[in-house]
Amino acid sequence: MKMKLKRSHKALIAIVVAIPLSLIALSTGVKLAGESWLHKHGNPEAKIGDFFFNPFTGRVEFGKIVGGRGENQRLSLFRAEVDLEYWPLFKKRIFLKEVKVSGITLNVEQNEAGELIFGGISLPTPQEPQDAPADDSGEPWGFGVGSIVLEDIDITYRDPSISANVDLKSAEVSSLETWTPLAESPYSVLLSLNGGEFELDGKVRPFAEEVTAKGDLTIDQLPLAWITPILKDSGISSFDGALSLDISHDIAFMKEAGTLTADYKGEVDLSGLKVERNPAIVSLGAAKWAGSGGLNELITLKGVISLGDFSASTVEGGELLTLNALTLNDLSMDGPEKISFGELLVKGLSALKTPSGETFTLNEALINDLSLVDSSRLEVGRAALDTFAVNLSRNKDGQLSFAELLKPFEASDGGSEGEAAPQSAQAASKSNNFSYSIGEVELKGDNSFTFKDDSVSPNYKSNIEEILLTVSEIDSSKIEHPSPFDLHIATDRYGKIDGAGEWTLFKEKPNGSLKLKIDSLNLAPLTSYSQRHIGYRLDSGVLGVNTEATVDEGVLKTVAYIDLKRFEMSSLTPEQKDEYTEELGVPVTLIISLLKDKDENISLEIPMEGDLDSPDVGIGPTVAIVVKKAILSGAKMAAINYFSPLGALSLAGKAFDLLTALSFDPIIYADGDPQLSEEAKAHLDTVAALMDDRPGVSLRFMGVATESDRLVFAKAEAERLAEERAKAAAAEEKMESTTDSGDVEKVDSVNVESVDTKSNEIGASGGAEEEAAQAESAPEPAAPPLPEIDNEVLYELARTRSSRVKDYLTSKGIAQERIIEMSPLIKSGESDLPAVEISL
Incomplete structure (x- = not known):
């Protein structure tokens, strides 16, 4: 017996049959429509495996989407689930109870034209948004999500510059509702970017007027090599390293004002950094920042920065600089115009390594209380270098040992040879207004300086074993304020140089004073230069100097007391014709002999005076000229004064040479x-x-x-x-009288002679006057010629x-x-x- 169904029953059965059929039809239709869309947009073989929609529960499921064009344009989705709640729709709210997506593989590519291609799908270039008409229909629709869960999402991005791979292992965010803007939405993300691990946890308020995000961010060994192409425009050909960080953050964004504030605390590590920019390669083993910071009206930063195993070299392998460690303690920054460090510590620095060793090494440098104020003043409490060594050498061609290392940089600077662009007025003003101060600078420890010169013969070598220096109260803004200094140098085992005084470092016409003592400085090694520059060989000599100098408005005044022990100097040319001989008037070797005492020592008292602010030469050459003239003049006067007991002439300031003076x-x-x-x-x-x-x-x-x-x-x-004539005449007359008379006659003549004699005596008085008168009247006989x-x-x-x-x-x-x-x-x-x- 056939039973007839009631019309209502038939309708119910039809509905029951129609619903699943319609759902199947809807699912199939959506699936086919989706595939058709994918085919039309560059994925002819794209397939959507599953799609299901339950209108009663609001649940949508789809998955097993496969598409793309080859290995470089992949598109696949394993599964996606969305639960929509209907009840909130009556309140103009779209609420997704749950969104789950997993198993996405997607290639995103941007070509040179700027077109984006997602898994082989070319999307049209987005149009400029047009202002939508104001909606006065009432309250806007709200949107909310109970939870979003993403898993196993692999996205590869590539453009003409870079390539990046994002592996989103898991991501979850909950309680995102526009109608509860002050509610906090927890989130957690675990992903990998090019092998670097990211982990984010926290809470966010994305719909509040003040958008906030509080949480933690951890990055573990993020490689940096993939950003190298971005840096090529700046000349960097290689960039490698890894970034790690672990920070807590509190970020806020005011929508209406458009202001962003952030506070953060934690650590940032950079390891294995290597940057190549021809002709140099810079490497950094480790860099770390630990502390806190913020972004408000100003960027603030506090904490410690440390660097380790830093090196710089040329691409050919020449070592330019190595640094074991650099630490900045108590860093504080309140904007770019106010930066301070409690302590800057450098350890194990070496520079310019040559086949003979490092040109410069430094055990430790410590700078305390460093601060930059208003970008216009740098203040340093104290700076100390502890145990440094300088090792310089020059080859036979006169080239310094490290010159080869720097040649690649000379070649790389060959760009434009024109004049540098003029500095802007504002920049020039800032430069002119910049000032700095240093409380004290100290060189301490076992410092040394070695210099070897193969360009002269005999080769010159000097070794300074001790260099100790302190300079204090340095302030470029106080040009009238003198800076006290104290210097001690020990050279070539026995020589010593000690100096102390003060100097106005920044005054155009300086003021200052100096006490200088040089003891036991061996001059013989300097013969290598004396032969070349003055034509004399320094055979031996030990120098001692004691002086007190003053400088007043750039004018140097001093009296130098110079002692030269066992000083020997010889000319390279027999003629000894040179400027010094012309200046002195005698050969230099002679003046040295004149000045030596019995112990073969020379003592000179030499006054010096000269203007250091010469318009023609700088301070260094001016001092050299003053010293040269003073020594020559002093040598002259010393010789003249010493030999003055012999009648040496001092010509009272007139021009003279020494040979004239020593008459x-x-x-x-x-x-x-x-x-x-x-x-x-x-x-x-x-x-x-x-x-x-x-x-x-x-x-x-x-x-x-x-x-x-x-x-x-x-x-x-x-x-x-x-x-003789008188004696001869007398002898002749006597001989004649003896020959003419005999013995008797001799007797008679004797008697007669006696009588005559007596008569003469009697008449003498009577005839005297007559004889005198005759003598006066007679002419004098002419004197015989000599x-x-x-x-x-x-x-x-x-x-x-x-x-x-x-x-x-x-x-x-x-x-x-x-x-x-x-x-x-x-x-x-x-x-x-x-x-x-x-x-x-």
Whole structure:
């Protein structure tokens, strides 16, 4: 028996059958429509495996989507689930109770035209958004999600510059509702970017007027090499390293004001950094920041920054710089214009490594209380370098040892050769207004400086074993304020240099004072340079200097007390014609001999004065010129003053040379006399004493005869001749009287002679007046001419005089080889005196 169904039952059955059929049809339709859309947009083989929609529960499920175009344009989805609640729709709210997506593989590519391609699907370029008309229909629709869960999502992004792979392992966020803007939405994310692990946890309020996000961010070993292409425009050809961080953050964004604030705390680590920018490669083993910071009106930062195992080299492998560690303690930054460090510590620094070793090494540098104020003033409490070494050398071509290391940089700087762009007025003003101060700078520890020069012969080598220096109260804004300093240097084992004083470092015409003492400085090694620059060889010598100098408005005034022990200097040219000989008027070797005492030492007191602000040369060359002139002048005056007891002339500031100045008083003789007077002996005693104290000095003695000597000799000869004639005449007369008479006659003649004699005596008185009258009236006989005296007589007299001077000086202990007798000289001038002349 057939049962007839009621119409209502039929309708119910139809509905029951229609619903699943419609759901199947809807699912199939959506699936086919989706596949069609994918096919039309570049995925002809795309397939959607599953799609299900339950209108009663609001649940949508789809998955097993496979598409893409090859390995580089993949598109796949394993599963997606969405639960929609209907009830909130009545309140104009779209609420998804749950969204789950897993197993996505997607390639995203941006071509050179800027077009984005997602898994082979080319999307149209987004149009500029147009302002939507205001909706005055009432309250806007709300949107909310109970939870979003994402798992196993692999996205690969590639554009002409970079390639990145994001592996989202899991992500979850809950309670996202626009109608509860102040509610916090917890989130957690675990992903990998190019192998670097990211982990985010926290709470966010995305719909509040003040958007906030609080939480933690951890990054573990994020590689950096993938950003290298972005940096190529800046010349960086390689960039490698890894970034790690672990920070807590509190971020807020005010929508209406458009302001962003952030506070964060934690650590940032950078390891294995290597940057190559031709011609240099920079490597950093580790860099770390630990502390806190913020982004408000200003960027703030507090904490510690440390660097380790830093190095810089050339692409060819030359080592430019290595640094074991650098630490910035108590870093504080309140914007770019206010930065301070409690302590900056550098350890294990070396620079410019050559085949012979590092050019510079530093054990430790410590800077305390460093701060930058208003970008215009740098203040440092104290800076100290502890134990550094400088090792410089120059090859035979005069090239410094590290020059080869820097050649690649000279080549890379060959860009534009034009003038640098003019500095803006604002930048120039800032530069001019910038000032700095340092409380104290100290060089301490076992510091050394070594220099070897193969460009000179003999090769020069110097070693400074100790360098200690303190300079305090340095302030570029106080140009009138002097900076005290103290210096100690020990060089080549025995030499020492000590200086102390103060100096206005920043004044155009400086003021200052200096006490300088140089002790036991060996000059012999400097012969390598003296031969090249002044043509003299420094054979030996030890220098000592003691001076106190003052500088007033750029004018240097000082008196230097110089001691030279065992100083020997010889000319490279026999003629000894050079600027120093011309300046002194005598060879340099002679002036050295004049200045040496019996111990072969030289002591000079040299005043110096000169303007350091010379318009033609700088301070260094000006000081050199002042010192040179002062030493030459001082040497002159020292020699003149020492030999002044011998009559050396001081010409009261007039131009003269030393040979003119050292014209000694001669030894004066009586006319025709070769004997030394007592006055002459006293003069020679002074000569002997000075020569004894100057063993390097030899003197020349020249005997001089004059016409007055000739006259004395002529008169003496005339008297001798007259006496001889008188004696001859008397002898002849006597011989004649003896021959003419016999013995008797002799008796008679005697008697007669006696009688005559008596009569003469009787009549003498009577005839005296008559004889006198006759004598007056008789003419005087003419004086006979004086005999001529041969020049050889005068030469012999001159030789005798100089010979007796030499005998006298040798009797006083002066070595005969230091007493040089010159050829005798005859002078015929009216004012010329008989003498022995003394000269150098």
